Amino acid sequence: xxxxxxxxRLSGATADVLNxxxxxGFFATRSEAIRVGILRLGEDFGFFxxxxxxxxxxxxxxxxxxxxxxxxEIVEALGQLEEET
Amino acid sequence: MRRRPRRAYLDSMVFIFGRLEECNSRLVLFLAQxxxxxxxxxxxxxxxxxxxxxxxxxxxxxxxxxxxxxxxxFRIVERDEFKEEMDAFEGKIKAKDLENVxxxxxxxxxxxxxxxxDYRETGIQEYITPKEFVKLFxxxxxxxxx
Numbered sequence: 001x002x003x004x005x006x007x008x009r010l011s012g013a014t015a016d017v018l019n020x021x022x023x024x025g026f027f028a029t030r031s032e033a034i035r036v037g038i039l040r041l042g043e044d045f046g047f048f049x050x051x052x053x054x055x056x057x058x059x060x061x062x063x064x065x066x067x068x069x070x071x072x073e074i075v076e077a078l079g080q081l082e083e084e085t
Numbered sequence: 086m087r088r089r090p091r092r093a094y095l096d097s098m099v100f101i102f103g104r105l106e107e108c109n110s111r112l113v114l115f116l117a118q119x120x121x122x123x124x125x126x127x128x129x130x131x132x133x134x135x136x137x138x139x140x141x142x143x144x145x146x147x148x149x150x151x152x153x154x155x156x157x158x159f160r161i162v163e164r165d166e167f168k169e170e171m172d173a174f175e176g177k178i179k180a181k182d183l184e185n186v187x188x189x190x191x192x193x194x195x196x197x198x199x200x201x202x203d204y205r206e207t208g209i210q211e212y213i214t215p216k217e218f219v220k221l222f223x224x225x226x227x228x229x230x231x
Binding site for chain 1: 153
């Protein structure tokens with residue numbers, strides 16, 4: 001996962017809006033509000049999509065691959081994943 | 086009595102079963118997509134979900150699964166944020182569950198949605214199955230617990 005640590009200096013309207021978003025309880029922290037805001041910008045500019053888009057695309061990709069996992073196979077693969085992690 | 090949450094932590098299995106089977110985990114994901122509650126996850130969950138779909142389906146499926154988790158999550162807790170909680174719980178719970186529990190404690194969340202009896206056996210109060218979680222929203226769940 002790509003990680004970025006940023007020091008953002010805000011003042012005036014941007015600082016007021018950010019503080020208000022947290023004060024009113026829309027977000028638990030300012031970092032969280034900034035993170036969601038960046039994703040919204042990504043959506044607006046068309047290089048990040050809402051979750052429903054990825055949900056559908058993933059469903060299509062699973063169909064395309066053509067593998068149907070049984071419940072037992074999923075459980076087994078999950079167990080293996082946990083062990084390896 | 087347990088109450089409807091504002092936010093909840095979703096274990097990897099919720100994303101995996103939710104996408105692959107018609108089950109309560111799918112209802113949990115739909116509730117999140119409808120904005121009924123906010124999803125909190127961790128780096129571990131993002132990695133596990135991506136890896137599961139990459140190894141069992143395709144590289145593209147892994148990428149899409151990662152993006153789905155990222156887009157749905159209000160907050161993704163990073164490992165270096167909950168070191169204290171990891172230390173506090175190390176040895177008390179199984180290693181495979183440690184990161185999830187530490188992230189839940191760090192975020193002070195009421196619910197850890199998963200289907201894993203180990204959480205119940207180790208007395209993790211926040212543990213709730215997808216079936217029980219769905220009931221909090223007064224939806225009729227499927228028969229299965231997951």
